[in-house]
Amino acid sequence: MTHRILIVDDSIIVRQQIGSTLKEAGHEIVEAGHGEQALLILRAQSRISLVICDVNMPVMNGIALLEALKREGLLATCKVLMLTSEAQPDMLERARKLGARGWIVKPVSPKNLVTAVRKLLQSP
């Protein structure tokens, strides 16, 4: 089944790499360069099933985006997977408590990314 996935990262390279991997896996991709752009897209009811989100971004970082999504009730309609160079357990736990459904430490192999996305999209 094709899902619409929003990739949020300030790096063009990362958005291209993740996007091309997931397009090859049959998904539709939308991109945002930071959390504020992502929030506007998600508020527009744009049928996003999954958000793949970096942590460290200008304007609005990934944790602030998660806080906003939780506050606005938007996590009921889409899942969030963090994709970041950060690997500290306390940050991971904070994201989990805010409603994130997963955490991947960059860089990720295409195979592991596609598997993680499939598992998340199939889970309740």
Next chain:
Amino acid sequence: MKTDHGRAKAKVHRIVTDCAVDFLATYATHVKPHAGSATELVKVASSTQSVGAVVTFSGTNIRGSLAVLSAFDFLAGCLQRGDTPLRLPHERVQDWSFVRDFAKETANQILGRIKNRLASCGVGLEARTPTALCGQVAKGMIMTRSRNPLVFAVGLQPVFVLWFDYSASNETNQLILDGSAVPALCEGDVALF
């Protein structure tokens, strides 16, 4: 107890070196520390073909910056290798916007690896957003860096230069010396909740 700053610095040097080598390896680019001078590569900064990035960081009793410098062709080449090569037309990969972005992402991810290792020693860092620098501006950056960068080579050819400049308190240096520098989560790890 007096902290051995020299040993702490040497340990950080090893961490930084390993992080840079490991990062470039994910782009199927195998470099080794180069004992010789980076003069030739640094001269590239006088040309229009140099690309670099700098990212500053700070934490409790530690602050500093990481800067990287390379040539346009080297970074564009990295982008076309590895697990997720950019499947773009050649002329787009040769686009300066991509290569500049990759320089920033390189600085970001290498610092991320260093951060994770220092965090396991109890030393926390917060990084700013990296800034890309090209050509003559990169030359200006180099002049503010310490004199002895880490130089990496493919074969005998220097291809990548990195400066990791920092200052830390005695207590922080002792944490670095005593810590394992083994990150809680490794690059590529996936945790689903």
